[in-house]
Amino acid sequence: RDAPKSKALTIAVVPKGTTHEFWKAIHAGAVQAEQELNALGGDSVHVIWKGPLREDDREQQVQVVEGFTSQHVSGIVLAPLDSKALVRPVEEARAAGVPVLIMDSALESDAMVSYVATDNQKGGELAADRLGQLLNGKGNVLMLRLQEGSASTTAREDGFLKRLKDNYPGIRIVSSDQYAGVTRETAKKASENLLNRFGADLNGVFTPNETSTIGMLLALQDMGKAGKVRFVGFDASQIMVDAMRAHQLDGIAVQNPMRMGYLGVRTLVASLRRQPIERRIDTGVTMVTPEMLDLPATKDIIAPPIGKYLPGG
């Protein structure tokens, strides 16, 4: 079963998409791991970065994983678009001697080497706590979901709803069944329409990822509602940081994508080198509020040094 051990290790990193800043940071983390490992000496490590051709198409991601399997890379770090659809290709990769490490979003299988991810449920709970405190436990709250079948965001959404229900019974959820879709454009449209419907007596909003948060933010800004409703989002990007400074966004649950990419590659390489690894690695999630923006500790998470590792990024 052991492939003849070549000197160089090729690690394929497969994100859910390539165009969002979140994935840029993961890419940077993976490159960081590559550079560090190569500096440490030993077998050289080479990272390949490749997303699905169409951003939200599971079949396309399946094809990418299969391609890497037939290419016989040393290992794959995968952020699965779906917890089920990627099971077969991952199992087939393992059968073909290509170990797979899962990051970011869960896979319903135990065929993987390890699972490196944020505790998404916890992220949702943090957001619920922040919003609950801001609203003093009462008011109308709207949650815009991301997309059908996305495990990580569903966990955030569920965590958020559950915590609100348990700890802040005075808060009413006015809508939690509309989907933003995967692009800014769809998210913005959905937000605009929902804000018109529920905006009059709305007190708080939660969105579970980068695109939905920015879509909602743009809608709020364009409609002149920004700053008038309490708004908690997820993930970090420049436009969101600016909004926090303008008090249009009251908190973001920030993961550490760079660390996720970094640990993903490091852990997979360690496993390939037969070093002991953990089966589940939590990369942490923090609630960043406008007041915390200038703390040095937050700087590194909200604006990870991507440029250092990605030319032109």
Next chain:
Amino acid sequence: MLRTWIARLGPALGLVIVVLVFALLTDAPGRYLSTFNLRIVLSQTVIVALGAIGMTMIIISGGIDLSVGATIALTGVMTALGIRSGWPPSLALVAAVLAGGFVGVLNGMVITTLRVVPFIVTLGMLGIARGVAKWLAHEQTVNVPTTWMNDLLVTFPRQGWLVLPIGVWTTLALAVFVAFVLRRTVFGRRIFALGSNEAAARACGIDTNRLKVAVYACAGCLFGLTGAMQMSRLRQGDPTVANGAELDIIAAVVIGGGSLNGGEGSILGSMIGALVMAFLRNGCQQMGWPNYIQEIIIGVIIVAAVALDRARASWATSHA
């Protein structure tokens, strides 16, 4: 005369029905019919409406363009790249329009010189333009510094007296202009002639090849502007945006009375078609209905609109 009016009113009637139905269904009709909501719908319509203006020209001329979504993405990315690298926004805007026009000229040239049907040429261009967009953007979204470009489609413009976003006014102005060109100028009437009977147009001494290239080029310029608007709306150039927009845009033209056989279509109709779809989306979302209901309703409306149009036409012929 009467018949032309019925034909023109058909889509408008559809629009009124859509709006009325939702106003009756919703528990907050006041909010649904508010000027606030109207503004939202209008600024959401801009992308499809602008695209539909160009597509109307192409469809009247007897062609089709599947590459419009990809062209929007490409020109949006180019605008963003221009502004990011310090160009004045107006220059970036012009560049986007020209880039769109260039894609159009390419489409037109391949269609006329290689004599491949528009469906195939623009299907190929769909892949090419989107590929180039991703290439230029390094497969990422291109974020831009804040300039006035970002305000083109802000629902409530900074200058209160504008009432509607600049983008909406621009679209309106272009719609009126292109409608005028199509109805009242030599160029416009020749586009109708080309779509209605290409052989006859050629026999009357019209250089149909050059005309076709010109039509795709003009439409391309409009798609370029649409790309710039899209980038203004999202505040970033996104190479994956507007995926499948071609079908929405074609649907708008078809709902508005355009015929894929060429020779028929109007800007007014296409604008109404775009509004029908925007109001449907908006209404379904306000009702809290899931997306799939929208998709089903829009699908049914597309077929029904064309079927009614056919029925009307054959009724008119038999009563001529």
Next chain:
Amino acid sequence: MLRTWIARLGPALGLVIVVLVFALLTDAPGRYLSTFNLRIVLSQTVIVALGAIGMTMIIISGGIDLSVGATIALTGVMTALGIRSGWPPSLALVAAVLAGGFVGVLNGMVITTLRVVPFIVTLGMLGIARGVAKWLAHEQTVNVPTTWMNDLLVTFPRQGWLVLPIGVWTTLALAVFVAFVLRRTVFGRRIFALGSNEAAARACGIDTNRLKVAVYACAGCLFGLTGAMQMSRLRQGDPTVANGAELDIIAAVVIGGGSLNGGEGSILGSMIGALVMAFLRNGCQQMGWPNYIQEIIIGVIIVAAVALDRARASWATSHA
């Protein structure tokens, strides 16, 4: 004779060139040309290839079907729902095929009775079928318990003597069968006659309306099977899958020599077209090239294939 062979060989030559180019470019030609890689490419091709078999029938008959991606999603979801609610997998499979056929019959009926062009009817059906798929699936993916259905497209089948996944064998068998039907049966020749000259077909006493419905129905059954295969590949019914697959499938047929004017096309050609696209994707990935290069290359190949075909045809006419 010679000309028919050149026509048939055209696409095959393209395939050979694609494979050779990548074999020469890659630094591990052994791995690229390995049976392992071949198996993966083959099982990746199944979805497009199966769809292309049905689409070839439709395109030969002079029609087009934009709703194929949505039909695949719908029937995939239905298979998954069936299996989840305890039906035997074979029953679910049959249900998917029938559901696909039903969508096809609907398309055909609307096309023939309302006399709306296929482009519009199937554009509408695209929205309707996808909407219904999402509705049935409650906007979620539908996960299924493990059954033999899940193994249809496993790259390395459990039964080693099969060599290739059952799905690949099924596709091959169906391709041979449909090619036989098209070339050697009355039904098949009538499809060619219909696409080549509908009026003539009617004048020869062919019930063209019934024939059209039959063509869309048969193709629909194949799309239903494709949906079941897709669900087997993903091990779930996914209402958002195969978005845009219609363009891939149409491209496969067109690269393989099918003409959107009808009357021309072959199953062999379409299969080669599907393989060309799969090998291109696979090759680009093995080269470590980014996605956008694939998109650009495929776009160029679609246009070039048709342009060459046109050039060949006009060369043939002028030298007849």
Next chain:
Amino acid sequence: MADRLSVTGIAKRFGATIALDGVDFAIAAGEVHALIGENGAGKSTLLGVLHGGTRADRGMMQLDDSRYAPNTPHEARRRGVVLIHQELSLCAHLSVMENVLLGAELSRAGVIDRRASHRRAEELLSELPHPEIQPDALVRDLSLPARQIVEVCRALASEARVVLMDEPTSSLQGSDVERLFALIRRLASKGMSIVYVSHFLEEVRRIADRYTVLRDGRSVATGMMDAVTNDDLIATMVGRPPATLFPAGVRYAIPQVAMCVEGLACPPRLHDATFELRRGEIFGIAGLLGSGRTELVRALIGLDAPSAGMVRVGDNDEPSTSASRRIREGVGYLSEDRKGEGLALALSLADNICATRPEYAHSALGILDLQEQSAQSSRWMSVLRVSALGTQQAARSLSGGNQQKVALARLLHQRANILLLDEPTRGIDIGAKADVYEMINLRASAGCAVLIVSSYLPELFGLCDRLAVMCRGTLSPARAIDEWTPESVMTAAIGG
């Protein structure tokens, strides 16, 4: 007279077809010059060369003493040469005004000057007084003759000095023809040159000053109209006395009715047709273009649904029936429109010949026996002397006459015993014509019932046993052929 336009040695071939093979021809200012010849003689092609639509392979053209070689219709138009098409080519979605001025729009800075356009269009329309044609009416709402008027007006719009008219009266009726002739005379008196193509010698004789006869792509005779008799003209057109064309077989009509038609109507073209078609006879239908003969045949074969009346074939007298049913009843149909409705040009000869009755060549389950199909096809092809490379050749690559024979071969293969033939010899050469006549005669002698629609009177007189004339959708009573004369047929056709 100085020649305004003269051509010498013009030749043009389309693939294997030689359409023009050395045409010399000249027209003076103010002259009406008739171009006559059989179907396929090359008249339309010559006009195409003259107005820049097709490029000649060889030959010289002179217009007003300078070289004339238009590459596009636009160029020809600029030099003052315009064409009125044989097949109407108008833009149905545009208004009359827009069609009339298409390509020569009146505009200021690209914007159409509507007032001036309107005035100009009315001015042009008033040349052929037709109050019902409004400049703003859409062309798709107009009747066929009205469209023809618009087509003529369009040619006038561009200040032409040479007007080429390709069968301009093909859709015009009596009084409209008179108006057109008056117009032509007026134009000629203004110094305009008119090339007039027509199949109707009577018309030609009334309007033309000179004539040129084309035969097989060559100009074979030219001269003053007054100096020849019609018989001489026909002899030069056909190249041999017409009599030899037709088979001299003796047929014995069987008094058994194959098809019975009563009061058949199919608006807007066909209003009333009643006749009986008997086994073993050839029944002819004459009439002007557009009189509704094609509609009659299409209703008989079940392609158009009649609105009233009855057709009985065998025991079937259901008012509306389908083409597939008729074909099963042994009715065979040959369309006048070979390209549009007759053959699937992209398919092989075998596929075309066996299209109606593929079951003759299959075993079971609808599976074709390709060898049998091929054998059957080549048998019929040799019966009809189709010159082709083989049964797998595409129908597209055959010459028109051979294509027509293939369409007939389909009827033979179908073993139809009631033949409905609409313009069976349209666009085919003399040799092919004789072959077709012989085949028709043989089928009738074998007991088939044959119905022929034709615009070529000699053909009807040479072949038919009985004849009826269609006039504006109404069929006259049938009479034996020797009770008709060409004059009486013409009178009946015009409705006099």
